[in-house]
Amino acid sequence: MTTTTTVLSMADKYRLTGNLISELDDAIELMKSLFVDEDLEKRIKECESLLAETQSLILQMKEEYKTTWLLGDSDDSYRICSECDEVMSQGYCIDGGTDYYCTDYCLHKNHTPEEYKEMHCDGEGDSYWTEWGE
Structure with a gap:
């Protein structure tokens, strides 16, 4: 067996x-x-x-x-939220990894919805929602 x-x-x-x-x-x-x-x-x-x-x-x-x-030794399946310090397997990546946020709440404590929309640039920018380790 x-x-x-x-x-x-x-x-x-x-x-x-x-x-x-x-x-x-x-x-x-x-x-x-x-x-x-x-x-x-x-x-x-x-x-x-x-x-x-x-x-x-x-x-x-x-x-x-x-x-x-x-x-720098992680298995790349998670990030640490830049706002609340929580371990997260999905969330916002800002400016290609400058900051990470686990929820809308944490994101919007640092960036207005308008700022994020501008950074996201309809999916063409370096700021986006993702899942790591997938």
Whole structure:
């Protein structure tokens, strides 16, 4: 029997860990809404502990990814938002990589919609929305 191993990009690992945090948080809230007995209370505490560990892991990953990015050793599947410092696998590339923004909110804290439209130049400019590592 042959086993296939999927190699995840750094951005995929970060995104999946973030999704895990969201799912754990939802599960904890659901459990808290149920009739609580001793076993469920124990399970809630276990999930809260796992959630805290996962949140710590994603903070560590974020710092490692920033360092890797700054050293130029990334796998090219992500960028760091110039505004909020978040790891991102898709977003705005400004002036061919001078700045990167993960959301409209971060972009527009630095450039008006009119400025971006001018930089984008109907797709002919060096500023655009993209996905990295694809």
